[in-house]
Amino acid sequence: MTSHVRDAPHADHPDTATTAGAKAHARAQHGRTADVMRHVPASSSPTAPDGVPAEGLVWSETVAAGGYTTAVLARGTRIRFTDLDGDACAHVLIHRADGPHERLNVADTVKVPWQAYLGVGHPLLSGFGRVLATVVADTSGHHDALAGTTTRAGNAARYGAGAPESPSPAGRELLLLAALKNGLGPRDLPPSPSFFKGVRVASDGTLQWQGSAGAGAHVDLLLHVDAIVSLANTAHPLDPRPEFTCSALRMHAWPAGDDLDLLAAGDLVGPLRPEHRQAVANTDADLIARGVL
Amino acid sequence: MNAPTAATDTALIPGVVVLDEQVGARAAWSAVVAAGDVLTIVDLAGNQAVDCLLYSAADTAVRYSASETIARQGGIVLTTGSVLRADTGAALSTVVGDEVGVHDTLGGACSKESNTLRYGQHTRAQHGCMENFLLEGSRYGLGAKDLASNINWFMNVPVDPDGALGIVDGLSAPGKRVALRAEVDVLVLVSNCPQVNNPCNAFDPTPVRMIVTRPGEAA
Numbered sequence A: 001m002t003s004h005v006r007d008a009p010h011a012d013h014p015d016t017a018t019t020a021g022a023k024a025h026a027r028a029q030h031g032r033t034a035d036v037m038r039h040v041p042a043s044s045s046p047t048a049p050d051g052v053p054a055e056g057l058v059w060s061e062t063v064a065a066g067g068y069t070t071a072v073l074a075r076g077t078r079i080r081f082t083d084l085d086g087d088a089c090a091h092v093l094i095h096r097a098d099g100p101h102e103r104l105n106v107a108d109t110v111k112v113p114w115q116a117y118l119g120v121g122h123p124l125l126s127g128f129g130r131v132l133a134t135v136v137a138d139t140s141g142h143h144d145a146l147a148g149t150t151t152r153a154g155n156a157a158r159y160g161a162g163a164p165e166s167p168s169p170a171g172r173e174l175l176l177l178a179a180l181k182n183g184l185g186p187r188d189l190p191p192s193p194s195f196f197k198g199v200r201v202a203s204d205g206t207l208q209w210q211g212s213a214g215a216g217a218h219v220d221l222l223l224h225v226d227a228i229v230s231l232a233n234t235a236h237p238l239d240p241r242p243e244f245t246c247s248a249l250r251m252h253a254w255p256a257g258d259d260l261d262l263l264a265a266g267d268l269v270g271p272l273r274p275e276h277r278q279a280v281a282n283t284d285a286d287l288i289a290r291g292v293l
Numbered sequence B: 001m002n003a004p005t006a007a008t009d010t011a012l013i014p015g016v017v018v019l020d021e022q023v024g025a026r027a028a029w030s031a032v033v034a035a036g037d038v039l040t041i042v043d044l045a046g047n048q049a050v051d052c053l054l055y056s057a058a059d060t061a062v063r064y065s066a067s068e069t070i071a072r073q074g075g076i077v078l079t080t081g082s083v084l085r086a087d088t089g090a091a092l093s094t095v096v097g098d099e100v101g102v103h104d105t106l107g108g109a110c111s112k113e114s115n116t117l118r119y120g121q122h123t124r125a126q127h128g129c130m131e132n133f134l135l136e137g138s139r140y141g142l143g144a145k146d147l148a149s150n151i152n153w154f155m156n157v158p159v160d161p162d163g164a165l166g167i168v169d170g171l172s173a174p175g176k177r178v179a180l181r182a183e184v185d186v187l188v189l190v191s192n193c194p195q196v197n198n199p200c201n202a203f204d205p206t207p208v209r210m211i212v213t214r215p216g217e218a219a
Helices: A020-026 A106-111 A152-159 A169-181 A256-265 A274-291 B067-075 B112-119 B131-140
Strands: A059-063 A067-073 A077-083 A090-096 A124-127 A129-137 A196-200 A206-209 A217-223 A225-232 A248-254 B018-023 B027-031 B038-043 B051-058 B057-063 B083-085 B091-098 B151-153 B175-180 B185-192 B209-215
Touching: A059 A067, A059 B038, A067 A169, A067 A248, A067 A256, A077 A090, A077 A129, A077 A206, A090 A129, A090 A169, A090 A196, A106 A124, A106 B112, A124 A274, A124 B185, A129 A274, A169 A225, A217 A256, A225 A248, A256 A274, A274 B112, B018 B027, B018 B083, B018 B185, B027 B038, B051 B091, B051 B131, B112 B131, B131 B185
Parallel strands: none
Antiparallel strands: A059 A248, A067 A225, A077 A217, A077 A248, A090 A225, A124 A129, A129 A217, A196 A206, B018 B209, B027 B185, B038 B175, B038 B209, B051 B057, B051 B151, B051 B185, B083 B091, B091 B175
16 A cells, blocks of 8 residues: 655645745646636637637536536526537536426426437426426437436446546536535435437337447537536446546537527427427416516 | 225235225325335226335435436336336335336326426316325425436336337226335335326226235234
């Protein structure tokens, strides 16, 4: 076992023996960049998607493999998740910002639209007859709304560890951290869908692993309500590879209120199906009643 | 409906009968089933969806997870041998007997609110499973955030190759049973589904029977 006893200052930090030295050392780090980081302000992002000016971004972050993030975003925000290197897996939860007991409900999300597979035009529904977000772009087609995310115990058994600080963080631990950062807790974590790793159901009901669509794919969500969006980027529970495998994921967001009008008019992703139209109507009626619309 | 038979004869797993109750059509029900005890659910009239949520009685933050159950068994169908898991991965119950072969993990609960999406605004006034779950759960201090995707015993939800899924005619029949053994002390919340707009209850909600037996003790 390696000794953790230190007997001398680290060679890179020669001057941190005093408060002044420690402060100078800390401040000297400002302005550095990393491959995985959030760009603040988002308008300073060097990673703006094609066709989206950086000045218009309200969120720009590259989430590490095994990392998480959470953002409170306004109605009309368009969110883009990009699988940079082909092995991202975005486990996503959405809670309504002004009443987080209303949250993404995967059962209603597959049952109400009569469709188990997520894709363009799919409404992400709450359990209260409203739509939290709509999938408005998808170049992957490899997603899953059935198998959920990974657990600490499951990853410990599978990879030897599942803690957030481990090399193989469990999705539920990461989503729990995201929830806790918003004043929520374990009871606020329902089953979550995931993007960029496909699962299909065979005729006998067994699950079939479809894997990734490859590097560079993206999915866009359009928010219908102010929402807490939480994302864990970690290996899918059905990923058959023996080694924990995950790669960085990029998240951008920008205001796109006009897209809500285009969506409702059938001009963004084509005509909405009847259940989706009713969900938009219920959501808009709720916001009108609150004086928000 | 046939005259009631003795609970000892109707339980799928023999043992001392510790509970025998009928749940009225459209009603809620709950019980704590002790570790090792077996709950037999009897579909008295046939094709009656029984919406069901499970919690660790010792800590209701540990609750049934459809996704964890599906992922760990590698399939969406519940039948004999299926382990019903919490979102921590812990086993809450195991299906130890099943006379139907297919029970649903995907469809969740009906509600006044989702009825408006599926069938129109005129159905909002109808009773729904979410009402039953909320009210029955509130007796144990549970609320809206404690409800997650539930099991639907006796409900048939196939997924087509193109992903189309839906609640279709059931495969159950009068008197068919399913039995689950509690692996820890389990709080069982049930909504005897009141839905009348789809075939999950053959368009006619009916009562079901709940029998808890304690195997291994002389009857």
